[in-house]
Amino acid sequence: MSEKQFEINIDPDWVKKYLSKIILGLVVVIMVFSAIKTVGPEEEGVVIQLGEYNRTVSPGLNFIIPFVETMYKIPVQRQLKLEFGFRSTSSSNGQSQYVKSGYIDESMMLTGDLNLTDVEWVVQYRIVDSYKYLFKVRNAEKTLNDMSESAMRKIVGDRTVNEVLTVGRQEIATSVEVLLQEMCDEYENGIRVDQVVLQDVNPPEPVKPSFNAVNEAQQERETLINQAEADYNRIIPRARGEAEETIQLAEAYALTRVNGARGEAERFNSIFNAYIKSPEVTKQRIYLETLEKVLPKIGNKIITDEKGSNVLPLLNLNKAAATTP
Known part of the structure; x- marks a missing residue:
């Protein structure tokens, strides 16, 4: 093939006409993308116009003037x-x-x-x-x-x-x-x-072992102090409680003995006063009360006439006791 077959004829007017449109289109696209700014949900947009602060915009899509305004995104909601x-x-x-x-x-x-x-x-x-x-x-x-x-x-x-x-x-x-x-x-x-x-x-590294030893000793001291305080808090209140219980028991015992002694004394005084007023009646009542306490503790009771002289009724006592149900 000859070289003439690969020649392409390009019209200079056509190139000039469409190249200017392509360049214009690229400029428009660049300006559109430069004008649209996306501010994240944790951010805030600060717009600078010609080197001077102009406004602050919220998260979302925002527009600025290309080549005139600049936006700085500041993470105001982020730690x-x-x-x-x-x-x-x-x-x-x-x-x-x-x-x-x-x-x-x-x-x-x-x-x-x-x-x-x-x-x-x-x-x-x-x-x-x-x-x-x-x-x-x-x-x-x-x-x-x-x-x-x-x-x-x-x-x-x-x-x-x-x-x-x-x-x-x-x-x-x-x-x-x-x-x-x-x-x-x-x-x-x-x-x-x-x-x-x-x-x-x-x-620092050269003295770290010594400091670690000191820290361990201090921690051990704190541990021993805490253990001693725990023992103190456990033993002392219990000892105080036991001492208080012993004191209360002694006071109750003393109160019981004193009240009992006072009651006996008042009872003796009342009996004595009654005896003074009527000695025979009081003596008889005391005798009967004493018998009332003593007789229930006696098994068989034998009552005889002080004038009786016959001993025959006493001979069958053992037999009578054996036949008694």
Whole structure:
């Protein structure tokens, strides 16, 4: 084949006519896609017009003027966090990985008694005012990072190393949270601090075994104290109860004896008064009452006439007793 068979004749006027339309269409498409902005459900859109704040838009589809307006999406409904002394990264299988190397300068700090300690902590915060977050402070996240480190070093520097490592951890976290929020309010950066969590607090590696031994001894001491208090709370109240019970029994016994003695004395006095008024009747009544108590305790009773002199009736007593049913 000859080369002339592959030649194509293109009309320059046709190219000029349709190329301009294609370019215009591309420009329109680009402007349309540039004008449509989607704001997520946890976000808030801040629109900047010619470098000046213009408006704040809600989640959903929003429109801006291309090449004139710019939108910044701020996650106002999401809790954010900053990590100090370590970083947690997500691996490909979805598990979080802990990375310590390279961040020792953030966590190593001096305590009030001139000891070094390694403090790892997390600051959880929210953006509550997107306008202040963007315009009141330059690079608000970096500023918050610096403020958090400064607040932690200040609070730790006012306490001993034992407080930082043991009993004062919660109080330190609370103090840092309060101080950091005060600094955010002063800077007007539109951030609210939700929580400050001390992730881990350790002494420097060369002295860690000694500090661990001290902590174990303190924990053992607390355990022994708690056991002693438990024994005290179990034994002492029981002993007090037994003592109170013995006292009450003694008082009841004494009251019974005293009341019984008083009753006997009053009974004797009443009998004595009756005897004084009528001696014979009283004597007879006492005699009869005594017999009434004594006679039921006697088996066979034999009543004879004091004038009887015949002993024959007494000879058959054993026989009569044997035939008595």
